[in-house]
Amino acid sequence: MARIAIGGFQHETNCFVEPKTDFAYFxxxxxxxxxxxxxxxxxxxxxxxxxxxxxxxxxxxxHELVPLLWTSGGAGGLVTRDAFExxxxxxxxxxxxxxxxxxxxxxxxxxxxxxxxxxxxGEVLRRVRAAVGADxxxxxxxxxxxxxxxxxxxxxxxxxxxxxxxxVDRVQTGKYAARAMQALLERGRPAGRALRxxxxxxxxxGQCTLVEPSRGIVARSRVVEGDLINLSYLAGFPPSDxxxxxxxxxxxxxxxxxxxxxxxxxxxxxEAQEARFAETMVSSEEGVARAMEVARTAKRPVVIADTQxxxxxxxxxxxxxxxxxxxxxxxxxxxxxxxCDAEAAKAAHAAGEGAExxxxxxxxxxxEGVTPLEAAYRVERLGSGKFKTxxxxxxxxxxxxGLMALLALGGVRIAVTSKRLQAYDQAPFRHLGVEPAxxxxxxxxxxxxxxxEFEPIxxxxxxxxxxxxxxxxxxxxxFRRLRAGVRLKPQGPEFKGATASPR
Numbered sequence: 163m164a165r166i167a168i169g170g171f172q173h174e175t176n177c178f179v180e181p182k183t184d185f186a187y188f189x190x191x192x193x194x195x196x197x198x199x200x201x202x203x204x205x206x207x208x209x210x211x212x213x214x215x216x217x218x219x220x221x222x223x224x225h226e227l228v229p230l231l232w233t234s235g236g237a238g239g240l241v242t243r244d245a246f247e248x249x250x251x252x253x254x255x256x257x258x259x260x261x262x263x264x265x266x267x268x269x270x271x272x273x274x275x276x277x278x279x280x281x282x283x284g285e286v287l288r289r290v291r292a293a294v295g296a297d298x299x300x301x302x303x304x305x306x307x308x309x310x311x312x313x314x315x316x317x318x319x320x321x322x323x324x325x326x327x328x329x330v331d332r333v334q335t336g337k338y339a340a341r342a343m344q345a346l347l348e349r350g351r352p353a354g355r356a357l358r359x360x361x362x363x364x365x366x367x368g369q370c371t372l373v374e375p376s377r378g379i380v381a382r383s384r385v386v387e388g389d390l391i392n393l394s395y396l397a398g399f400p401p402s403d404x405x406x407x408x409x410x411x412x413x414x415x416x417x418x419x420x421x422x423x424x425x426x427x428x429x430x431x432x433e434a435q436e437a438r439f440a441e442t443m444v445s446s447e448e449g450v451a452r453a454m455e456v457a458r459t460a461k462r463p464v465v466i467a468d469t470q471x472x473x474x475x476x477x478x479x480x481x482x483x484x485x486x487x488x489x490x491x492x493x494x495x496x497x498x499x500x501x502c503d504a505e506a507a508k509a510a511h512a513a514g515e516g517a518e519x520x521x522x523x524x525x526x527x528x529x530e531g532v533t534p535l536e537a538a539y540r541v542e543r544l545g546s547g548k549f550k551t552x553x554x555x556x557x558x559x560x561x562x563x564g565l566m567a568l569l570a571l572g573g574v575r576i577a578v579t580s581k582r583l584q585a586y587d588q589a590p591f592r593h594l595g596v597e598p599a600x601x602x603x604x605x606x607x608x609x610x611x612x613x614x615e616f617e618p619i620x621x622x623x624x625x626x627x628x629x630x631x632x633x634x635x636x637x638x639x640x641f642r643r644l645r646a647g648v649r650l651k652p653q654g655p656e657f658k659g660a661t662a663s664p665r
Contacts, residue, residue, distance in 0.1 A: 164264035166228065166266070166267060167260055167267070168214060169232055169253055170207075171232075171268070171283075172270060172271040172274070173236070174237040174273045174475075175237075175238070175241060175282070176237060176402070177239075177401060177402055179401075179476045180239050181238075182240045185245040185249070188249060192236070192583075193581070195560075207232055210558045211558050214336055216333035216335065216338075216339075217267055217269070220337050221267075221340045230260070232269065237476045239476065241276040241277070242276070243276065253286070254289050263298065264347065267343060268286075268287075270283050270305075272305050272308020272310060275402055287302070287313065288313060299320075299343070301320040302322070302339075303323070306323055306324040306327050306369070306396060307369070308396045309399055309407045310357060312357055315355050320345075320391045321414060322392055323412075338392075342391050345386045346391070352414050353415075354389075354416060354417045354421035355413070356418075357411070359406065360408060360410070362409075362652050362654070363408050364397050364408075365635065366399075366610065367443065367469060369610070379428070379431060379435075380395055390424055393413045393424045393425070393428060394411070395432070396411075401475060403641050403643050403644065405643050407643075407644050407648075411432070412425070443469065443626065446628040448626070450484075454493060463621065465612065465616050465617065467623065468630070469609045471607050471631070472607055472608050473584050474584040475609055479500060479579075480503055480525060481524065481529075482532055482533065485523075485576065486535055494573030494602065496574045496602065496605060497575045499576075499605070500577050500578070503578050504564060506524075506578050507578045510544060514541065522534035529630070539570060539571050543568040544566070545565070547562060547579060552587070553586065553588060554615060555586040562581075563579045563583045566579050566590070577590065577594055577596065584612075585608045586611035588616070637651055644657050
């Protein structure tokens with residue numbers, strides 16, 4: 163029986179949005195557990211849809227698990243110096259107090275950028291490696307959108323990535339990490355490591371693993387097979403401004419030759435399919451017009467994805483572009499979710515169900531040109547914002563997204579939250595008395611995760627480009643730190659180097 167330290171520190175950083183992500187945000191209970199320490203890691207994370215849950219389930223019967231801390235700041239602006247140092251300091255502090263340990267498992271994201279470190283996970287792993295020494299194996303699980311760096315690969319001994327987007331395999335990823343850990347406990351740290359970076363960025367809309375080419379690429383992933391400990395593909399997170407941003411292939415193996423051979427072969431497959439990483443998108447007006455046309459004869463909902471206001475990519479979830487497009491044409495039987503406006507939710511609760519209230523809804527956070535939709539809204543339903551998810555993407559989470567309200571404006575209803583929430587589960591709608599499958603139009607603030615729960619019930623899916631802080635076209639980002647020569651999208655222009663002063 164081995165003594166294995168476990169923990170997690172996650173953030174998906176959009177370097178081009180404000181505000182920064184502070185310690186209080188990590189500590190808060192939102193659409194994921196709050197920052198938890200020690201035994202509370204097991205209490206809060208067991209049975210959830212996070213990777214650490216899968217790792218614990220497989221390893222706890224056979225080994226002693228020593229929980230350190232776990233936290234997820236979701237997606238948002240730069241992690242503040244205070245938050246990074248307090249959380250990473252506590253992680254390493256708990257680890258040091260738990261010594262000796264035989265191994266370490268960390269549930270990370272892979273796209274964290276702080277005020278001081280453009281490679282947040284690399285710095286965390288450097289500190290963990292310094293604490294445990296050169297002989298202790300370290301296994302990490304990473305999000306599919308990780309921007310993998312040489313430091314992450316060097317300081318870890320197995321790097322296991324999600325294979326799905328929408329992320330429906332987080333728990334399985336943890337179980338794969340457990341398999342890799344068992345092999346390392348039996349054989350020690352591996353000699354071979356390989357990192358390969360693709361020469362182009364892939365927009366998030368082109369990364370979906372339900373379709374080719376991503377589906378075929380992730381199918382080549384391996385865990386503890388032959389000489390390989392892992393062969394992992396990670397598609398990257400374009401809004402993170404760092405030198406190593408972009409897709410990566412990683413191999414850990416018992417020999418360097420095996421790692422190089424596997425990584426080179428997978429990279430060739432990715433490069434050969436560069437032109438296929440794409441998704442069709444239209445304006446809000448075009449999308450709404452198409453949706454209403456289909457809805458006339460459809461027997462199932464038509465889904466409209468508001469991809470650029472996705473809080474899972476750092477969006478504010480209060481952009482009003484799609485909402486205004488729906489109202490302007492008198493859409494009927496439409497439900498939009500989820501609009502983050504704490505003041506509107508508070509006012510609705512004060513007024514009560516059935517009341518009519520004048521609100522300036524949403525549009526308080528930008529970007530430029532986005533304004534609130536002022537109107538008289540009817541309060542149809544109120545909710546506490548506390549419920550449990552049950553879907554394939556984020557099932558098993560005890561949610562607390564603050565006061566919620568279902569507001570109606572003509573034939574459009576808006577599900578309002580007090581904290582940002584991506585439309586990746588049907589439970590928040592049902593919390594407000596809305597059954598998604600019976601709606602004519604479902605307008606969802608999400609880039610891809612909505613597909614896990616809503617595409618199966620949809621007549622058609624339409625992706626629209628309403629204004630928001632996630633830019634679906636990476637060529638629009640003012641990169642400063644990205645390595646020169648990388649194509650900013652498949653078959654797109656090369657990044658020539660920074661033109662703006664560094665932050």
